Amino acid sequence: MIDTRDILETITMIQDENLDIRTVTMGISLLDCIDSNIDVACDKVYNKIVKTAKDLVPVCEQIEKELGIPIINKRISVTPIAIIASACKDENPVKFAITLEKAAREVGVNFIGGYSALVQKGFAGADRRLIESIPEALSVTDHVCSSVNIGSTKAGINMDAVATMGHIVKKTAEITADRDCIGAAKLVVFCNAPEDNPFMAGAFLGVGEPDVVINVGVSGPGVVRAALAKSSGLDLTGVAELIKRTAFKITRMGQLVAREASKRLGVPFGIVDLSLAPTPAVGDSVAHILEEIGLEKCGACGTTAALAMLNDAVKKGGVMASSKVGGLSGAFIPVTEDAGMIDAATCGALTIEKLEAMTAVCSVGLDMINIPGDTPPEVISAIIADEAAIGMINSKTTAVRVIPAIGKKVGDELSFGGLLGGGPVMKVNTYSPFKFISRGGQIPAPIQSLKN
Amino acid sequence: MRAVITVVGKDTVGILAKVSTKCASYNVNVNEVSQTVLQEMFCMIMVCDISNISIDFGTFSDEMAKLGEEQGLSIHAMHEDIFNSMHKI
The missing domain is CATH 3.20.70.20 (Anaerobic Ribonucleotide-triphosphate Reductase Large Chain)
Structure with a gap:
């Protein structure tokens, strides 16, 4: 028999002391969605997310009920979009943000993270375009979260990116000023960003990660x-x-x-x-x-x-x-x-x-x-x-x-x-x-x- | 597969009967019961076998919570895994 005190301790933790699972985050790699045509790439992104994560919310709800422990957030993290957008020359990456928003709404998750760029040692591909588009992306979406890694112990700190991010943070707040500047609350600037982080606003799925993965x-x-x-x-x-x-x-x-x-x-x-x-x-x-x-x-x-x-x-x-x-x-x-x-x-x-x-x-x-x-x-x-x-x-x-x-x-x-x-x-x-x-x-x- | 049902609330006639009748109606077998009454507060823990449960366990858990509300009690049905994983290595 399980000890009565242990049972009551667990129940007290959940009922009275706010014990919960903060997030179950499904990491989804979008590397196989890269396409030089941005509309085709967005379709692939939408289809992959919706297909892969369609059961995420119902399965978490089922686990919540069976184990009796609340799972507060169900989230998705994806490959940094700057990588995916690099193949689409001269296009505005905001289309990807809108696609992520649509997919997040379809599968019913609370947040989707990965509107991100990793620029600790320099800008490549769509990095600059993506960073410049962050204010717009966060103002036209509700569920999308963005992050930019500007430094690491191995690379040092990219001070050009740091200078840019000061303006981007400010602009993101300005463009969402009518909503208590909420855009800036969905944007995080990292040093040594982890590739398997399940927490928002900084969650993205690193390129060294599996195709799909569950992080809690x-x-x-x-x-x-x-x-x-x-x-x-x-x-x-x-x-x-x-x-x-x-x-x-x-x-x-x-x-x-x-x-x-x-x-x-x-x-x-x-x-x-x-x-x-x-x-x-x-x-x-x-x-x-x-x-x-x-x-x-x-x-x-x-x-x-x-x-x-x-x-x-x-x-x-x-x-x-x-x-x-x-x-x-x-x-x-x-x-x-x-x-x-x-x-x-x-x-x-x-x-x-x-x-x-x-x-x-x-x-x-x-x-x-x-x-x-x-x-x-x-x-x-x-x-x-x-x-x-x-x-x-x-x-x-x-x-x-x-x-x-x-x-x-x-x-x-x-x-x-x-x-x-x-x-x-x-x-x-x-x-x-x-x-x-x-x-x-x-x-x-x-x-x-x-x-x- | 086993589940733990906890019932906490003001002591009234027939609590045990009501909970165990509900269990029986869904083919849930009650294995062990431990109960105490502390200053009119009733506290019962039942360990049940849910291997042959006739409905989805999530729905069963909802049904138990509903029964609790009707009776003015707090009833939780939870899978035993949560207790085992938290308290046993």
Whole structure:
């Protein structure tokens, strides 16, 4: 007989502590859809996605019911569209975005990612065309997500791309200003982008991946916080142990769902992303875990250390629970998607500078941060460059997803709704990096020894 | 294949009968029952064999949730895999 306490613990986690599977993401390679005629290529893309993913949503819904665990999002990631669009000379890649949107609606997924370009060492094929088309693509679609990889530990940072992305982020916000600038919330700029990431907005399927694959992202900040709240008098060794054990249980759910989805869809299982992904719901916040550990507010001195321990413990527990691990793996700190982060940002405890420090020790980077609408493009570029430098030097993924709140200033709010949440516009250092960004060129790849 | 049904709510006459009648109507065999009453709160866990279940398990799970709503109880039918994978290595 299964232990009664174990049964009740699982049910409490799901019912009261917001344990869920954040996403089942089907990766679909579009390499076999390349055609010099863009209309033919779009037809092939549409047909392949609809044919391959037609059962994704119903199968996930069936698994949800049988196992009794919610699967919040069903998503698709595809080969970076800049690669597919390269064969279509001089065409506007937005046609691909519209095709992805149509396919996403047809199969009923929440998001489709891969309107992407990888330019860490330079631009090729349709890279420039695709990047220039991002604002339009994100304004005429609802489900399409876009990402651009501008740097890596092996290649360095493409500062020409960084300079361009400052303008693109700004323009994307401007063109969707009537919808709370939501376009920018669907655009992420990466350094060291993973090829098997199931999370949006940065999901795409790398060219080294199989034709079709199932990747799963788990959630569960609420469960970790509740476990810490129920324990008392633990020193930090004990806290790390408790987080590890809890992360193990959370990840086992992800592994089970990934295996079931893979079996029922007849698609290979790729990875489980060991993530603590918050939602704006009360009780599902990474910031609240840090506060439970003992900080008055997230952003206080000590936040980076607490987050480093949390992130490491989540990985240690999760690795043991899953046969294959990948993606972004770690604690996420998206400000507008986390009730505790929103509070901390509103009261001034959490600043962009502190968030930048936090990104050095946790998953991803400056995520879902509203900045003043009059922030110049070169400042956005410089934020991207700083963040990419942290990723490049530390051999980790970092990213920037900032939302210039057009027409708004510090203290005003943006509201996106759903998982994207909403929150205050945060202060940005306004001293100009114009000359630095205008120089362009490439920051060379860093040395990998003499680590100090 | 086994499933775990949990019933939590205010103790009233015939809870066990109602849940097990529902199980029987879909050819679900109840293997083990454990129940406790804590300050009028009724908490029951049933482990059932669903190898010969006559409907789709997802629908069965919906039916159980519906029965719970009618009776003012919280009833969940979940596949045992979720408990095994979370608590056993």
